[in-house]
Amino acid sequence: MDDLTEMLKGTLEGCVLEIIRSEETYGYAITRRLNDLGFTDVVEGTVYAILLRLERNGLVQVTKRPSELGPPRKFYALNDAGREELTKFRTKWEYVSSRIDKLREGGE
Amino acid sequence: MDDLTEMLKGTLEGCVLEIIRSEETYGYAITRRLNDLGFTDVVEGTVYAILLRLERNGLVQVTKRPSELGPPRKFYALNDAGREELTKFRTKWEYVSSRIDKLREGGE
């Protein structure tokens, strides 16, 4: 797939919120999950930047736990503000995608 | 609706391509069309910037025609490169949106 960078702006953070919602997890695993999902070009630096932003904005609860495979992991879980932010993201996504689909149908 | 700015990055240009495909038209009318569609915060300056970029990238054919209501209008039509770009946009959109939908279903 071509470069998706621009199209992911504003949505990649939402994807990370979705992943954290489905399971308390950490940056490295989130990156792997996104790659497996098809966002193959997303690298760790990008994900960690998003996670730091989520933390700075008070949307997640962070817990540091040791790992058997390397350095300690920072596990992320959504708090109330995070769940609210995810709801907002979903609403926006529905809004935008329904309109894009409508545009595409129009004037066939 | 909240601020859609970030989510429109990478997609607004595609929307403009869709509109031009459906009908040869001009900047002011494209802005109105986007507003009517639900992208109420999109303003002329944004659309004109996109149109200039499309022109610079050789994706459109431009024809200046007088208007009965004001200054002359610059009408835009897709050329072959523009149609190809639109196809690319649609492919990317399908790719991204299918994966976002999958994420949302996962771990309900």
Add this chain to the structure above:
DNA sequence: CGTCCTACTCAGTGATACTATGTAGCAGTA
């Protein structure tokens, strides 16, 4: 020791949409 995978951080860059402002044509009206 060296290599590899895991795991996190950060400074700098590039692309895109937005803000704010300016220019200008034409119509209606007072």
Add this chain to the structure above:
DNA sequence: TACTGCTACATAGTATCACTGAGTAGGACG
């Protein structure tokens, strides 16, 4: 004439976001 409002296009500067590239570090395994 003067004013207002809608049409129509353009552009310099800003903010945000994802990406690049580099660095730090722990543990396993040869």
